[in-house]
Amino acid sequence: MSDISFPKGAHAQKSLLVLDARTRKRNAAEARFRRMGLVAVTIGILALVGLLSSIIANGASSFRQTFVNLEVYLDPAKLDKTGERDPAKMAKVTTFGYAPLLGRALAQAVEAQGISTEGVSKKDIEALISKEAPATLRNMVLANPELVGQTISLQVLAQGRVDGYFKGRVTMESAALDRNISPAQLEMADALRAAGIITLGYNWGFFTAPDASDTRPEAAGLGVAILGSAYMMMIVLCLSLPIGVAASIYLEEFAPQNRWTDLIEVNISNLAAVPSIVFGILGLAIFINFVGLPQSAPIVGGLVLTLMTLPTIIIATRAALKAVPPSIRDAALGVGASKMQSVFHHVLPLAMPGILTGTIIGLAQALGETAPLLLIGMVAFVREYPGSPPEGFLDPASALPVQVYNWTTRGDPAFVERASGAIIVLLCFLVIMNIAAIVLRRRFERRW
Amino acid sequence: MSLGLLSLIVLGLAGLGFFVGRSRALAVVGGDGRKLHSLPSYHGQSVALFAALPAFFVFGVWLFVQPILIEGSISATIPDSVIPEGGALSLVMADVRRIADGLEALVQAGSLTEASIAQLSTGNTDIRAMLAAGGVALGSDVPQAVLVAATEYRTLSGAGRLAMTGLVLVLAVLGLVLSLRRITPELRARNISEAFVKALLIGASMVAILTTVGIVFSLIFETINFFKMYPAKDFFFSTVWNPQFRGGSDLGILPLLWGTLYVSFVALLFAVPLGLMIAIYLSEYAGPKLRGLAKPAIEVLAGIPTIVYGLFALVTVGPLLRDYLAQPLGLGTSSSSVLTAGLVMGIMLIPFVSSLSDDIINAVPQAMRDGSYGLGATRSETIRQVVLPAALPGVVGAILLAASRAIGETMIVVMGAGAAAKLGLNPFEAMTTVTVKIVSQLTGDTEFASPETLVAFALGLTLFVFTLGLNVIALIIVRKYREQYE
Numbered sequence: 001m002s003d004i005s006f007p008k009g010a011h012a013q014k015s016l017l018v019l020d021a022r023t024r025k026r027n028a029a030e031a032r033f034r035r036m037g038l039v040a041v042t043i044g045i046l047a048l049v050g051l052l053s054s055i056i057a058n059g060a061s062s063f064r065q066t067f068v069n070l071e072v073y074l075d076p077a078k079l080d081k082t083g084e085r086d087p088a089k090m091a092k093v094t095t096f097g098y099a100p101l102l103g104r105a106l107a108q109a110v111e112a113q114g115i116s117t118e119g120v121s122k123k124d125i126e127a128l129i130s131k132e133a134p135a136t137l138r139n140m141v142l143a144n145p146e147l148v149g150q151t152i153s154l155q156v157l158a159q160g161r162v163d164g165y166f167k168g169r170v171t172m173e174s175a176a177l178d179r180n181i182s183p184a185q186l187e188m189a190d191a192l193r194a195a196g197i198i199t200l201g202y203n204w205g206f207f208t209a210p211d212a213s214d215t216r217p218e219a220a221g222l223g224v225a226i227l228g229s230a231y232m233m234m235i236v237l238c239l240s241l242p243i244g245v246a247a248s249i250y251l252e253e254f255a256p257q258n259r260w261t262d263l264i265e266v267n268i269s270n271l272a273a274v275p276s277i278v279f280g281i282l283g284l285a286i287f288i289n290f291v292g293l294p295q296s297a298p299i300v301g302g303l304v305l306t307l308m309t310l311p312t313i314i315i316a317t318r319a320a321l322k323a324v325p326p327s328i329r330d331a332a333l334g335v336g337a338s339k340m341q342s343v344f345h346h347v348l349p350l351a352m353p354g355i356l357t358g359t360i361i362g363l364a365q366a367l368g369e370t371a372p373l374l375l376i377g378m379v380a381f382v383r384e385y386p387g388s389p390p391e392g393f394l395d396p397a398s399a400l401p402v403q404v405y406n407w408t409t410r411g412d413p414a415f416v417e418r419a420s421g422a423i424i425v426l427l428c429f430l431v432i433m434n435i436a437a438i439v440l441r442r443r444f445e446r447r448w
Numbered sequence: 449m450s451l452g453l454l455s456l457i458v459l460g461l462a463g464l465g466f467f468v469g470r471s472r473a474l475a476v477v478g479g480d481g482r483k484l485h486s487l488p489s490y491h492g493q494s495v496a497l498f499a500a501l502p503a504f505f506v507f508g509v510w511l512f513v514q515p516i517l518i519e520g521s522i523s524a525t526i527p528d529s530v531i532p533e534g535g536a537l538s539l540v541m542a543d544v545r546r547i548a549d550g551l552e553a554l555v556q557a558g559s560l561t562e563a564s565i566a567q568l569s570t571g572n573t574d575i576r577a578m579l580a581a582g583g584v585a586l587g588s589d590v591p592q593a594v595l596v597a598a599t600e601y602r603t604l605s606g607a608g609r610l611a612m613t614g615l616v617l618v619l620a621v622l623g624l625v626l627s628l629r630r631i632t633p634e635l636r637a638r639n640i641s642e643a644f645v646k647a648l649l650i651g652a653s654m655v656a657i658l659t660t661v662g663i664v665f666s667l668i669f670e671t672i673n674f675f676k677m678y679p680a681k682d683f684f685f686s687t688v689w690n691p692q693f694r695g696g697s698d699l700g701i702l703p704l705l706w707g708t709l710y711v712s713f714v715a716l717l718f719a720v721p722l723g724l725m726i727a728i729y730l731s732e733y734a735g736p737k738l739r740g741l742a743k744p745a746i747e748v749l750a751g752i753p754t755i756v757y758g759l760f761a762l763v764t765v766g767p768l769l770r771d772y773l774a775q776p777l778g779l780g781t782s783s784s785s786v787l788t789a790g791l792v793m794g795i796m797l798i799p800f801v802s803s804l805s806d807d808i809i810n811a812v813p814q815a816m817r818d819g820s821y822g823l824g825a826t827r828s829e830t831i832r833q834v835v836l837p838a839a840l841p842g843v844v845g846a847i848l849l850a851a852s853r854a855i856g857e858t859m860i861v862v863m864g865a866g867a868a869a870k871l872g873l874n875p876f877e878a879m880t881t882v883t884v885k886i887v888s889q890l891t892g893d894t895e896f897a898s899p900e901t902l903v904a905f906a907l908g909l910t911l912f913v914f915t916l917g918l919n920v921i922a923l924i925i926v927r928k929y930r931e932q933y934e
Binding site for chain 2: 276
């Protein structure tokens with residue numbers, strides 16, 4: 001009988017110490033499988049590294065900015081014809097009145113340094129300065145009319161292409177094909193840099209300035225977006241934490257085991273998996289069209305993100321409440337506390353670290369969410385800072401991830417650099433929040 | 449009186465009620481707290497609750513109902529003649545509201561008086577210019593009927609607001625006084641305040657239900673509107689997607705569904721084997737050191753916002769695939785393609801597949817592995833022939849969850865897949881998905897009540913049904929499987 005169950009050749013085995021072909025094959029398959037696993041892990045980690053390094057390589061340069069240092073003579077004949085130094089009257093001079101002053105100042109500096117102007121017209125020299133610079137100068141003069149008639153030293157933004165040239169994004173070859181810049185201008189910029197008139201400095205404006213129009217990537221900043229995101233996070237925190245905790249307390253501590261409770265629970269786990277864009281449709285249909293809240297307002301964004309964050313917070317809070325041992329509740333009930341007192345005085349404080357950790361992670365998710373905000377109009381071009389809360393919640397604003405998306409839709413490649421820089425800022429916020437969550441968990445988590 | 453001030457007053461009354469109630473409870477028993485059924489602060493709480501809650505309830509309901517009622521009565525008075533050709537009553541009503549707001553702002557600023565509003569007419573004043581000075585820009589001149597409706601609207605809402613303020617304040621004071629007078633040593637104040645709190649907790653847990661109801665209703669309502677304007681048969685079975693500004697659009701969902709499924713398929717083709725192998729390696733082979741390092745690193749991928757993946761697709765992966773694969777092979781010249789979006793989305797999905805599968809593989813009892821080793825199987829044979837078959841239902845659940853993520857993902861496809869609605873097989877071509885078109889139809893400049901905009905709701909409903917179905921199936925599978933070994 002054994003002849004049947006034993007495969008042919010099984011008796012050919014001579015020594016246990018010599019591996020037969022079949023064992024070698026099996027061992028090779030084992031090693032292959034193991035290598036495949038290692039390769040998969042490596043690919044996964046490489047994907048993470050590639051993702052982060054590509055963003056950082058593209059975006060790191062946005063934290064530096066090219067500036068032009070000028071001695072500008074503020075000609076009273078141009079800026080204040082009446083001589084009264086009255087800001088209301090001086091406001092009639094538009095930025096077109098200020099631009100030539102800057103151009104002349106730069107031309108004088110070029111001349112004083114003895115830099116060759118071959119192939120570069122007066123207009124080309126002026127074009128090295130950002131179109132945003134006259135507006136900056138105008139605001140400065142209107143805020144302080146006494147400056148008129150003086151020569152002030154000023155640091156203004158250089159044009160986006162010049163900025164790109166010093167950061168390696170624009171080359172002589174690409175400039176030759178570019179309508180906005182010529183190789184001759186770039187050579188002049190090189191000379192100006194050697195003379196110390198053009199410098200590269202830290203780009204504070206990136207964090208504080210509002211968005212800028214398509215032709216002025218060098219002036220675009222994240223000020224409005226950071227403010228808008230902060231407002232939305234405030235709203236999300238103030239709404240989702242109390243609602244989420246209250247809902248979890250009810251479901252975990254009070255709810256009877258019946259169909260209704262089951263329905264709520266299934267509902268919450270399904271809401272956690274609804275695509276984020278559907279929440280955007282909800283926000284548009286309910287909060288904007290039905291309730292009549294304004295578009296692009298942080299309050300609408302905050303409400304939509306609150307609804308999205310709630311399932312995360314509820315799931316985390318319920319886990320934290322479950323982790324508190326029943327003996328704590330029994331002890332409280334035993335000395336005469338009501339059910340409500342035992343929960344609010346004993347269970348909730350013990351569950352707090354877990355709840356806060358879940359909340360921070362939920363907030364971090366909400367901070368990076370983009371798609372629903374597109375639908376409620378946060379993608380609009382906003383240059384005005386929103387007012388202070390609570391009225392500011394109704395003002396139009398942008399948000400960090402939406403600003404990134406907005407910049408990627410623009411033509412000028414300088415905006416890609418800005419978008420990557422904005423992602424770095426966003427990721428920094430997320431890292432800080434996640435580290436806070438980890439620290440909180442490590443320090444306060446108790447195991448019974 | 450502004451709404452903020454009114455709510456502050458009510459809150460102030462409630463706060464006052466707390467302190468007065470607490471001291472009154474003590475006073476009733478002559479300072480001997482033991483004679484009270486409840487602690488004094490519970491008496492204070494119940495007074496505060498009675499002062500605040502009924503008032504706030506009326507406040508909320510009034511704010512919600514008043515505009516509906518007023519709007520109904522005003523829109524009945526607007527004659528058909530002022531409704532522009534092809535326009536809608538709702539547009540005229542929006543003008544009415546804005547004119548009323550503008551008049552109110554002018555009165556607040558002091559440049560108009562109540563008497564002068566009553567005499568306003570389109571004949572003797574340029575309403576549009578006047579309102580523009582007050583910060584309200586109107587698209588066209590104001591017909592007399594609209595102006596009359598606006599002044600009427602303003603009067604009515606003013607009167608409503610006044611009545612509401614009065615009623616809310618009276619309710620708050622009434623609640624305060626009545627509940628104060630009710631305080632006796634026997635009053636079960638703790639039970640009252642706890643019942644309130646419990647009602648609050650139940651209300652909070654209702655928010656989840658309300659959200660779902662809100663989603664379903666807003667989607668269904670607008671989808672029905674859409675199907676009134678556009679035949680459902682064409683939407684579901686037409687293979688052409690070609691929206692036009694001036695009507696006559698072809699809005700067939702099939703090319704979008706095809707794009708969605710194609711991109712998701714590519715993403716899963718990348719993420720499932722990779723994620724599964726990672727889960728197997730980390731749970732069966734890796735030492736604690738590598739596991740402690742690699743597992744969090746992979747899970748970081750799940751915490752990165754999708755906009756980051758989108759930018760990665762747009763800036764890095766798209767051009768790379770185009771320059772080194774598509775163009776040399778002569779398959780396409782576009783940097784946004786199905787493969788770009790699918791690959792990047794695959795990276796995003798790795799942690800979803802790997803951490804869920806990891807949990808499930810760990811849940812397979814050790815005894816099953818030991819039995820297999822005892823029979824002489826190698827590790828990989830054990831995994832392939834014992835662990836994976838045992839974990840299969842759970843793994844399928846994990847894959848379905850990942851698929852539902854892939855179908856609902858927006859930013860990666862918006863930035864990586866392109867906008868051309870096509871039914872093609874070439875993965876290097878740009879195609880579009882349901883989510884991309886929801887974004888583009890709802891962020892465009894088309895009028896809201898047109899089929900081109902409303903189609904987004906029908907697309908959203910399709911998406912919602914798809915992902916919900918996948919989730920429910922996945923959850924049922926995962927739950928059933930978990931119970932097997934518990």
